[in-house]
Amino acid sequence: MKPESNDQHSAGSDSGYTLIEMIIVVLILGILSSAAVMVLTGISTEASATGCQADSHQLQTAAEAYFAQRAADEIPATGPDADRFERTLAEGGFLRFPSTYHDLDADGLVTAQENSPC
DSSP states (O other): OOOOOOOSOOOOOOOOOOOOHHHHHHHHHHHHHHHHHHHHHHHHHHHHEEEHHHHHHHHHHHHHHHHHHHHHHHHOOOSSTTTTHHHHHHHSSOOOOOOOSEEETOOOOOEEETTTTT
8 A cells, every 4th residue: 555645744844945055055156156247357358458459450550551552651631530540541441440449640650549448
């Protein structure tokens, strides 16, 4: 014969998790999520710095190519705004579009814009 199954738990049965076990699990999950956030923050900061360096290098290379092909000492301005020299390079096919992080002057000097992350 089969023993009768009792659907109700007896007073001393060990069912479920205790409060201490639940607190430990939540604490471990908190520590792991904090570590993940710190790692991802470091990765995004590193990516931003690499992007700034690449943008600056691209502007410098475009200016040098312009000077070499045109045998010029200065880049003429196209328009009155801060991107006027970059726009000249873009129209000449040396850049796709003006930089959003750096400014270029007529002599080919690259400087970071005021509110850029660079």
